[in-house]
Amino acid sequence: MATDRIEVDGARVDSRPKSYWMLNKPRGVVTTTSDEKGRRTVYDFLNPDQRWLAPVGRLDKASEGLLLFTNDSEWAAQLLAPESHVEKTYHVQVGIIADRTLVDALVNGVGVDGGEIPPGDSTPTEPR
Numbered sequence: 001m002a003t004d005r006i007e008v009d010g011a012r013v014d015s016r017p018k019s020y021w022m023l024n025k026p027r028g029v030v031t032t033t034s035d036e037k038g039r040r041t042v043y044d045f046l047n048p049d050q051r052w053l054a055p056v057g058r059l060d061k062a063s064e065g066l067l068l069f070t071n072d073s074e075w076a077a078q079l080l081a082p083e084s085h086v087e088k089t090y091h092v093q094v095g096i097i098a099d100r101t102l103v104d105a106l107v108n109g110v111g112v113d114g115g116e117i118p119p120g121d122s123t124p125t126e127p128r
Contacts, residue, residue, distance in 0.1 A: 016071055018070070018071060018072045018075070019053060019070060019071050019072070020068065020069070020070050020072070020075075021046075021050070021068070021069040022066060022067070022068055022069075023045055023066075023067045023068075024064070024065065024067075025042055025059050025063070025064055025065060025066075025067040027061075027063065027064040028040070028061060028062075029041060029044070029045075030042070030060075030061050031058040031059055031060075031067065033051070039061070042055060042067060046069070050069075052071055053070060054069065054070065054076065055067055055068070055069055056068040056069065056070055056076040057079075057080055092106070
């Protein structure tokens with residue numbers, strides 16, 4: 001597909017107005033444009049003419065919740081940058097009764113996939 005690029009004095013001019021969308025992503029849906037395994041994607045919830053929107057971040061297949069979409073890549077990058085300190089809230093459900101060791105690990109930060117997820121500024125809440 002051919003596209004045109006418009007520049008004025010070397011600066012790109014965007015022909016589309018900025019667009020910002022929210023989706024309450026259901027559990028079991030993947031955050032990708034297409035899936036080789038045939039799973040439902042977040043784009044199944046958008047109209048075909050909105051496929052030019054990009055997700056801001058990702059939620060894994062098992063997660064549900066707010067997922068933002070935009071065509072404003074600068075805004076998305078700023079929102080995702082660690083130095084922006086945008087507060088995010090995660091509610092985690094575990095399949096066991098949480099003992100003191102698990103609660104301490106969640107409060108103090110946990111290691112995932114060889115990296116570390118730092119602790120948040122929040123206090124764990126009782127299960128609902």
